[in-house]
Amino acid sequence: MGSTSYLQIHPADNVLVALKDLPAGNEITADEVCFTLKEPIKAKHKLAARDLLEGHDIIMYGVLVGRAVAPIPQGGLLTTKNIVHASNSFSVQERNLAWEKPDIAKFANRTFSGFHRADGKVGTANYWLVIPMVFCENRNVTILKEALVEKLGYTRKSIYQEKTAVLVELYQRGAGMEAILQADINTNSITGQVTPRLFENIDGIKFLTHDMGCGGTRSDSNALCGLLAGYIAHSNVAGATVLSLGCQHAQVDILKEEVEKRLGVFKKPLLVFEQQIEGTEEQLVNEALKQTFVGLVAANQQKRAPARLDKLCIGLECGGSDGFSGISANPAIGYTSDLLVALGGSVILSEFPELCGVEQDLSDRCLDETKAEKFIHLMKTYNALAEAGGSGFYANPSPGNIKDGLITDAIKSAGAAKKGGSSPVVDVLDYPEFVTKPGLNLLCTPGSDVESTTAEVGAGANIVLFTTGLGTPTGNPISPVIKLSTNTALAQKMPDIIDINCGTIIDGQETIEQAGERILNYVIDVASGNVRPKSVELEQDDFIPWKRGVSL
Template sequence: MPTRVLLRDVALHLNDRDEVAVALRPLPAGTLIDLGPGPGPGTEPLTLPADIPRSHKFALAAIAAGAQVHKYGQPIGRATAYIAAGEHVHSQNLGMDDTSRAHEFGTSRTELAVPSEPMPTFLGYPRADGRAGTRNFVGILTSVNCSATAANLIAEAFRGFALDEFENVDGVMALTHQSGCGLVPTSEGAQVLLRTLRGYAAHPNFGGLLVVGLGCEMVPVESLVTGYDLPTDTLVSTMNIQGEGGVRATVKEGIARIRAMLPELNKRTRIPISVSELVLGLNCGGSDGFSGITANPALGVASDLLVAYGATSVLAETPEVFGAEHLLTSRAVSPAVGQRLLDRIEWWQGYAKQGGGSLDNNPSPGNKAGGLTTILEKSLGAVAKAGQADLSAVYEYAERITERGLVFMDTPGYDPVSVTGIIAGGATVVCFTTGRGSVFGSKPTPSIKLATNSETFNRMPDDMDLNAGRIVDGTASLAEVGAEIFDLIIRVASGEQTVSEELGVGQEEFIPWQFGTVT
């Protein structure tokens, strides 16, 4: 006798409009599924003709070839062949839907309810420019790749027990990159690099800054710390290898200069600061079929709470909102904000075409193994991180974020490049959702890892901060997990270490976006 189960016990049917359901656990071929009474694509029992992996989709009724297929109540593609009821719906029978989407501006705006509780606070570092830090780091910023080795050697001197007597200093980190010379100074690529480096130099999580150059590069050391709003209480020292007499002399002098900063930086202590001063970066990597059901919407709940309190939340990864951008433009505070997002989408379509690809080349192999089939499906789940708040602004990569509320930053989908831009813009906490199991970190900003499913959380406990998979396990609600994420954000902003910080992850993930002419 085949196993007979109720749909609600083994799968999620997310919207009455959906022709598919998402398996909560592996379902073997021959399983008889009772769809139950009520609305839906059908009520007759169906038999699975093949195994359905966990977090993958299967059809609840027959789908004609060429028909739109829906998930979350939105189109995620078109059937490339006839799909029988119970059949696995994935790359073998579901393809891209190029139907144009209607883009409306401001038609779905939401006035978030201001919580009745008193304004929460976190323990942070007030900065002279009015912003608030969640960490107190010394950064070694390199103007060119030629000074990367010297910067790393200087930072190495402060690992281990070297900072034990300076309990209020979170660490010394080198920010090295692969550029800084061979650029056309007026090019877009050079300007993006300069904006990124300046954004890190001015970041509220850096109390001290040592800028190291070679001495003959196109991005001179002085350009990173002059001519823009660097906090006046940032301790700054600049040097170049040619002027110091070589790498050995530079490393020796650099260590001495940082040691001279440490007593002053150690005097800085955390004080209660309103959560309205937090800037939360939203990112995802290694997504799966549960991402848009558990961790992403739960993070959206936490994001909305912060925005309701007057804080800032930053959505990014432009290629991974493609196909769901209409959900954001309808929440734009003005037509200009909505159009700016569409302009960035259009730019990306041209950029991808120049490289011989297209935006629907996404998802990645790992995403597909996790049950995501098209970029439309992936994007619909990704934008759930942004909750329901209105879209108040759209920023260029690494541009200083000044608006409060939910904002968008144009970044690639590649995790370290994306988060580098968000942090350069001013993010002081990052929440990173993952289904497959990303090991990402992001110094000097703490990165909170949210697992989308319990299997990944239990398999990689040393790399995950919170298990949102309990939502599909039935042991916690979306609202409960969202509230837990909100509380965790406050604790981490107040100094609690994330798992990536405990492991020392985050220095190598500083990767500015590189493009443009190299000479």
């Protein structure tokens, strides 16, 4: 039930969502009862559909999302002062695998143009990686970056360098601080590559620095090896250069074992250089430069060719969420997810703290009890670890989330889970495991945007769909991250980072299904290299491995 200004998401809900700013005096109809608002309600926020007493359950999306800690009159605003997080218990129960497959007739014969790998996977891009096994090698990775990127034509001209030049000139001419602050430094220059690209079939060389590999727990260093192996084995990667100090916890032989787990027989170039064997920095870098260059020459021989859509593996992510996320962009990519699953492709739903409150539904959708038990175990142990550290899943919403209407973790989670559509769960993966089955996969990661996106790509996602209500520039070094806004205002405010506007659903211009099909068409264009998402254009190469301690 709803109108153009408010919405009841599920028939069982006792709260409504404001789709527009609702002034005091606005007439609302809920459960066939008409009443008048006594206070204004901002768009994206929730109001009580009926009188709620202290202790009453708050139901939204048809599930328990909170509990009233103070009376809330009909039409009253839900806030962090009058409700707290609450969610239902969950356990392994009967399977619920029935789902209504979407009509895939429009996409059944579609293909994308990708890079075919020896293991049968198909990449949506073609990158070379340079990776340190330990933070001690970050400097040498940076040296290789300085040596390779500009000379091979992967440096892009920055308008901000020209803006700085204007400020330098003003300063040198004796301009005062006020004059510098008032100066117009806008420029009409167009960003682009400084020199022509030498290897036209290689999208870039990516350098993945990090602060791990030694000094932490062995489980973290082993997980790092698994994550890096996922990136090396990734369909978007042609080969890799690995720098090792030699004495660190994250040993090269562990990395190679993890690569074999993911690919079996490994047929990509994997160049390993150990500083404590090579000797001087110059000896290490000289050898790495020569062998990497030869590897690039070979990788450049690979070209795009048609591939079926079942070769796509899409990561489903959200960040900077708002009160519209669960009713526009998230269900839209949920429909895209269902389309791809019906076509034989793979999708990854992660961010386990943001599945709090919908555990029973996802558990019931697992193909068998073993997978359901694994999912429940991961959820319970993760939350227990967070609580032991003085937090818990209830602490997941950020100040920005709360300000824009996501005031409990369960409200946020119930909307976030919509990204996973309605198909059965074919597999449950613990970080940093690799996707091996077509269909909907659950991957244990934190809710933190970059850590989760990093993990999804490490699990095999060759494109990521990332919804946002507040705006975030998150990207990834090797997989295109497509940014979808939940509301039109954001798409208009931040067009430099938003690729697709799903605010059209809130505005009544299209249905969730229509938006989902539009998104899949865009995905095909990106996968074929015909369109570069804003995060790729901006070279937003975010890479943060998850330290398994507590990160929500």
